[in-house]
Amino acid sequence: MTQQESLNLTRQLLKARDHDELARLMALHLSTVDGTFFKTAEAVARQLEHEGKPSIATALRNVSSQMLRMKTLI
Numbered sequence: 001m002t003q004q005e006s007l008n009l010t011r012q013l014l015k016a017r018d019h020d021e022l023a024r025l026m027a028l029h030l031s032t033v034d035g036t037f038f039k040t041a042e043a044v045a046r047q048l049e050h051e052g053k054p055s056i057a058t059a060l061r062n063v064s065s066q067m068l069r070m071k072t073l074i
Contacts, residue, residue, distance in 0.1 A: 001032055001033060001034050001036045001037050002036065003036055003040055005037075006033075006036050006037040006039075006041070007040055007044070009025075009029055009033070009037060010037075010040060010041050010044050010060065013025055013060070013063050014056065014059075014060060022063065026063070026066070026067055026070065030067060030070055030071060033067055033071060037064075037067075038064055038068060041060055041061075041063075041064040042061070042064070044060060045057040045058075045060045045061050048060065
């Protein structure tokens with residue numbers, strides 16, 4: 001996964017309307033996420049904290065962590 005693809009996926013996850021859409025996106029992209037995605041998601045989370053949006057950063061970290069757990073079960 002390229003850094004740009006990772007950034008695009010991170011944006012999609014953050015813009016999910018509800019839990020169902022988020023779950024669908026996670027399942028759809030789970031096979032392609034890799035270290036680049038997780039590094040990019042963490043960088044975005046740090047930027048969000050810097051911008052004064054800690055709750056969004058926490059939500060992103062939670063999604064990223066969930067995806068990592070799902071990935072290791074495959």
